[in-house]
Structures are given as structure tokens and as C-alpha cells.
Amino acid sequence: MTYQTLLYELDGAIATVTLNRPDKLNAYTATMGAELEEVFLRADEDDGVRVVIVTGAGRGFCAGADISGGAGAFDTQAEGSVAFQDSGSKGRVRGGGAGFVGAMFNCRKPIIAAINGAAVGVGVTLTLPMDIRITTPAAKFGFVFARRGLVPEAGSAWFLPRLVGLSQALRWCLSGKLITADEALAGQLVSEIVEPDQLLARAREIALEIAENTAPVSIALTRQMLWRFAGAPDPFGLLKLDGAFAMELGGGPDAREGVGAFLEKRAPDFPGKVSTDMPARYPWWDQL
Known part of the structure; x- marks a missing residue:
């Protein structure tokens, strides 16, 4: 099966999902959300898959929602809206049809985020239902919703405090500022910082440790x-x-x-x- 916004590759017991809109810094669209849901249901149902790695094509992980349509990018009544349109979900998610968040959360396979660059807005919140996050020294993260007149989405007001603590989650979400990889590591959003040319190799090393021993x-x-x-x-x-x-x-x-x-x-x-x-x-x- 081919996807418009993702690549899905199997190498032994490891599935790698690559956000694949590099010309847009892998900006999120409703189509990407639907395809993420589908790909995690696919991995969950495949006994040959033991671990899933998620990364981004090109120099960014995910720059957030695609706002190339202008100020109406988040207005579901506006012609330029691409982020909040009906994703076309097939309703296969166990537990109530919560889109890609539900598919990740209910997945029976561990998920590793190999964050290779900027992860902003939904670009960072989509990693929160994942189990292990590693990144590169130059990566930036941002819970920028209040700076766009929005609120944290994708269940992130539930996930983020569980991962980093309420105090840290409030600091990042209320300021909406970009944070560095070092800050993300100190705040326990990520567990490792790896040089860019070693990022996927390290993610695979972690994945194989799980797949080969458990x-x-x-x-x-x-x-x-x-x-x-x-x-x-x-x-x-x-x-x-x-x-x-x-x-x-x-x-x-x-x-x-x-x-x-x-x-x-x-x-x-x-x-x-x-x-x-x-x-x-x-x-x-x-x-x-």
C-alpha cells in the first residue's frame, strides 16, 4: 500500500514510518493524520512487526500544521483549511475512533520517535503517544498553540504532564516558546540526543534490543x-x-x-x- 504523505518500510521486525512532505518540512495535514491512523493499525495487526520507528524526511521532523492556505488554515469553514478537515477515518480504532492518537495509544507495539529536526505544534504532540523519543542537537520543539490562538491538541494536555510533569508542561505550553534539544532532554521530553548521521541507527539499535530479547x-x-x-x-x-x-x-x-x-x-x-x-x-x- 502506498501513502500520499508517508513512507512505510519493513526491515525485519522493524517498521519505519517516515513523514514524507520534505518540501513543506513535513507539515501536518488531515490526509497525514488519516494515513498515520491507517499505518499504526497496519503495524498493530502485523505479527511480523515488533517495533515502529517514526522519523521525518529531509531536514525537519514536522513543522506543525500546514498553514500555507493562510490565516484560515484552522477554520474548517475556510477554503484554505487543511489541518482540521475530515480525515476520512475508517473507524477501525479500538476504543472510540480517536484518529491517529487512538491508533498509537492502543498499538500493541512499542513506538520510537527519531526526531530529526523541528517538531512544532502537532509536530511535537504527535510524538507524545510514542514510548521513546530521541533527537539531534539542532532540533527545536514548540508547544506554540497559545501563540496561534489555539489550545494544545491531539490529547497533549493529557500526555505531556504525564511525561514531563505538570510544572514543566505548564511552562512550555503557557509561554509557547521554542525549546532546544538540551532543554527537551533536561525536561525529559526526549531521552537522548544523537548526532544526525547516527539518529536512525540509534533508533534501530533500541528497536532491536526490544525485538530480539522480549x-x-x-x-x-x-x-x-x-x-x-x-x-x-x-x-x-x-x-x-x-x-x-x-x-x-x-x-x-x-x-x-x-x-x-x-x-x-x-x-x-x-x-x-x-x-x-x-x-x-x-x-x-x-x-x-
């Missing part, structure tokens, strides 16, 4: 448990769940393989697949 079902559950319980007021709901999962998985083939590989000092070959072997209580949030 069980797909365990990773899918771990990702959802961490995201969904990080803001819980107490651990008791989680305690009802993680024990049940541990007991179910503990008697299964993945646990036997994991222990056997460790004792035999060899690489594991986990048989479990997210398409067929998720525990009966998954997705638990649909059962509450």
Missing part, C-alpha cells in the same frame, strides 16, 4: 499497563490485573521459553503472537 505479548501488555495506570490514584486496580496476567502468562509457552533461554544462555524465540495469544482479560478497559 516477548511480543509481554511487551503489548506492559506498554498498556504503564500508560493506562501511570495516572491512577492508587495501585489497587492494577494489583487486581497484574497478578492475574502474571499467573496466566507464567503457565504459558512464552514464560517457559524465556526461562529456558536464560538458563541455556541463548537468544529467546518466543512463540506468542499478539494477534492470537493475548490474555482473555485484554483489553481490560473495555470490560470495566
Whole structure:
């Protein structure tokens, strides 16, 4: 399948999604949003994919929404609006059709953002549902919404405080100023700064560490448990769940393989697949 605004490449167990409007610094459009939703549903459903890397073509990651149509770029009634038009979503997202944000959040595969340049507005908020963000020394970030007469979108008022803390999220969103890669690292928005020629190699190194050493079902559950319980007021709901999962998985083939590989000092070959072997209580949030 080909996309208008993205490239999708598979190399072994690693899928790489490239925002591909380099002449526009990969500025976001409604078409890009629909294609991101589709591509993450595709990766989620493919047992051959273990990790997804997202990066940008050219010298930028994503310069924000495409405002080339002028002052009416965000006006859904204006002819030049491209950012907020109907994305054409097929409604396949589990959990309520939340577009690409829902597709990323519900994805059973880890997501790594390799941020190769400017990430502003939706260009940075679209990375927040991802799990690991690395960047280059010259990259700039900006939660610029208040400077455009808008509010933080793509669920970022929920994601950002969980990642960097409320105080830091307020500082960045209320000022709307551009921040450097060093500031992003100090604020824990990104976890590493890597030279540009090493960025994708480092992202792939992280991805392979996950793909070659962990069980797909365990990773899918771990990702959802961490995201969904990080803001819980107490651990008791989680305690009802993680024990049940541990007991179910503990008697299964993945646990036997994991222990056997460790004792035999060899690489594991986990048989479990997210398409067929998720525990009966998954997705638990649909059962509450």
C-alpha cells in the first residue's frame, strides 16, 4: 500500500514510518493524520512487526500544521483549511475512533520517535503517544498553540504532564516558546540526543534490543499497563490485573521459553503472537 504523505518500510521486525512532505518540512495535514491512523493499525495487526520507528524526511521532523492556505488554515469553514478537515477515518480504532492518537495509544507495539529536526505544534504532540523519543542537537520543539490562538491538541494536555510533569508542561505550553534539544532532554521530553548521521541507527539499535530479547505479548501488555495506570490514584486496580496476567502468562509457552533461554544462555524465540495469544482479560478497559 502506498501513502500520499508517508513512507512505510519493513526491515525485519522493524517498521519505519517516515513523514514524507520534505518540501513543506513535513507539515501536518488531515490526509497525514488519516494515513498515520491507517499505518499504526497496519503495524498493530502485523505479527511480523515488533517495533515502529517514526522519523521525518529531509531536514525537519514536522513543522506543525500546514498553514500555507493562510490565516484560515484552522477554520474548517475556510477554503484554505487543511489541518482540521475530515480525515476520512475508517473507524477501525479500538476504543472510540480517536484518529491517529487512538491508533498509537492502543498499538500493541512499542513506538520510537527519531526526531530529526523541528517538531512544532502537532509536530511535537504527535510524538507524545510514542514510548521513546530521541533527537539531534539542532532540533527545536514548540508547544506554540497559545501563540496561534489555539489550545494544545491531539490529547497533549493529557500526555505531556504525564511525561514531563505538570510544572514543566505548564511552562512550555503557557509561554509557547521554542525549546532546544538540551532543554527537551533536561525536561525529559526526549531521552537522548544523537548526532544526525547516527539518529536512525540509534533508533534501530533500541528497536532491536526490544525485538530480539522480549516477548511480543509481554511487551503489548506492559506498554498498556504503564500508560493506562501511570495516572491512577492508587495501585489497587492494577494489583487486581497484574497478578492475574502474571499467573496466566507464567503457565504459558512464552514464560517457559524465556526461562529456558536464560538458563541455556541463548537468544529467546518466543512463540506468542499478539494477534492470537493475548490474555482473555485484554483489553481490560473495555470490560470495566
